[in-house]
Amino acid sequence: MREKTNDLSFEKALRRLEEILRTLDQKDLDLDTSITLFEEGLALIHFCEQKLKEARIKVEVVLKGEKGFYLETLERAKDILKNDNK
C-alpha cells in the first residue's frame, strides 16, 4: 500500500515507482486505478527529486578514547592520529 512520504526512503519510493510502472503496463487496467497510480507516481518522482537535491555526504572518524569510542571530524582525527600511521 501507499506509504506516507514522511517516513518513506528514497529506495522504497523508487521501488514503489517501478511497481507502479509495472502495474500501469498491464492490460485491462481500469481507468480510475490508472489515474490514481499515475498521480501517486508523479508524487513519488517529486519526492525522489527532492531527496536527491538534499542529499549530502557526511564524514566522521571513529576514535578510541579512555571512555570508549568517540567521533571526530576528518581533519581533527588526522591531527590526533598524525604519528600513528593509521
Next chain:
Amino acid sequence: MEIEKLFDSQLKEEKFYFSVKEISQKIKHLLDRGFTHLWLEGELNNIKHSQVGNIYLNLVDEDATIKAIIFRDGRSEIDQTFLQEGKKVLVFGRPTFFTRTGEVFFIVKRLEPLGIGKLHRKKEILIERYKHLFDPNLKREIPSFPKKIALVTSLFGAALQDFLKVSENRWGVDILVYPVKVQGEGAHLEIVRAIQEINDYFPEVDLIVITRGGGSLEDLAPFYTEEIILGVRQSRIPVVSAVGHEIDTTLCDLAADKRCPTPSSAAQQILPSKEELSEKLRLLNIKLYQLLELTLSKKEKRIKDLHLAIQAKNPFREIHRIEQKLKDYRLLFFQKISHILNKREGLLTHLKKDLQSLNPLNLIEAKEEKLKHMKMLLFSLSPYNILKRGYSIVKKYPERRTLKSIHEVDEGSLIEVILYEGTLLAKVEKVKSKP
C-alpha cells in the same frame, strides 16, 4: 655372501633378467606414480635454451641438484624475467624419468620468485581450505541505497581521499571512517577487529568498505591472511573489498560480498550517482506519462469501437432510412401532382375565358342597349312628337276613331282635336271638299 642371497631370491621371479628398456620404464612408472604435481623451492642454475625451444635448467640448494626442463609448449605460462641465474624461485610441476637419456627431470609448469611465490602458495592453500566460504550463495546483499557506511582504511592513504572525492557528488550518505593500519605487521588483526567492532558498536552501519590503494605484493600481505577471510565472513554487515590495483585479487576480495578493483570504483559502485538517479527519474517520469497516455488511448479506442458497433446495430438507422425514402417519395409525389394540377389549371383558365365570353349578362346588356336604342328610335317616330310642331290629330267623338277623310263626318258632328298640350272637343260647322 649377501649377493648370493639376492641371487637366490631372484630365482623365484619369473624373469631371468631384464632389458634396460624394461627397467627404465619401470623406473619411470614408479616416479610418475610416486609424485603428483608439487611446488619445489630452489635456486636457478645453468639455464640453457635448446634449439627446439625447450629450456633446460638446474634447481639447486646446498646439498642437492635436480635437472629441470620447461617444455616449449609450457613457456608462455612462465614469466621469463624470473629466469635468472642464482634466482631463488618456487617452481610447480612434477619429476619424471627420461628413458632415452636415463635422467630424472623436473617438468616445470609454473615459476615464481620465492617471496611472491610463497605468498601465492599461501593464497592457493587458503583458497583451497576456505573455498566453501567463497561460495557466491553466501554473499550478503549490498544495499542499493546505503544510509551509513563504515570505511575501514588508513586516514593518511590515497584510498580515503579517492573514495571521498568520488563520493562527493553522489548519493548522500553518512561515512564513518574507522582508521586502521593497512600494511605491515599486525595490520590484518586491526582490520579484523575493526570489522568486529563496527558490527558490535555501530549496528546502524549498513555497509563496511575495506579499502587501500595498490602496493607491492608484500604490502598487500595482510589481505592474504586467514584472519581476514574469517573476519570478513563473520561480519553480519555486508562487506565490500576494494584493495590494491585492478589486477590483484586478494583473499579479502574473495571473502567479501562484493569486490571493487579500486577505492574510486568502490565509491562509484556503492553510492548511486545523483546524475544517473536524476536521469533515471526523468525516464521514469516519461514512462509514467507514456503509460497513462497509452491507457487513455486504449480506452478511447475501445469507446470508439463500441460506438461504431452500437451504431451498426442502431434501430433508428433503419427508421431514418425509411424516413428518408418517405421524404423522397413525398417530393416525387408533389412534383407529379403539381404538374397535373398546373396542367388542369391551364385548361380551367382557358375554359373560364371561354365561359366568360359566353356570359348571358353580357348578352342581356347588349340586348338592353339595343332596346334602349330602339326605344329612342320609337320615341322619335311617335306621332305625338309631330304635335309639337303644330300638327293635330282629329278623332270622331265619342267613337274616338281617327278621321282620315272629310266624308266620315257631317255637319254638326262632334269631333275631338288632339293638340300637343291637350284636346279640344268641337262641332263641325261646314264640310267643304277640295276643289
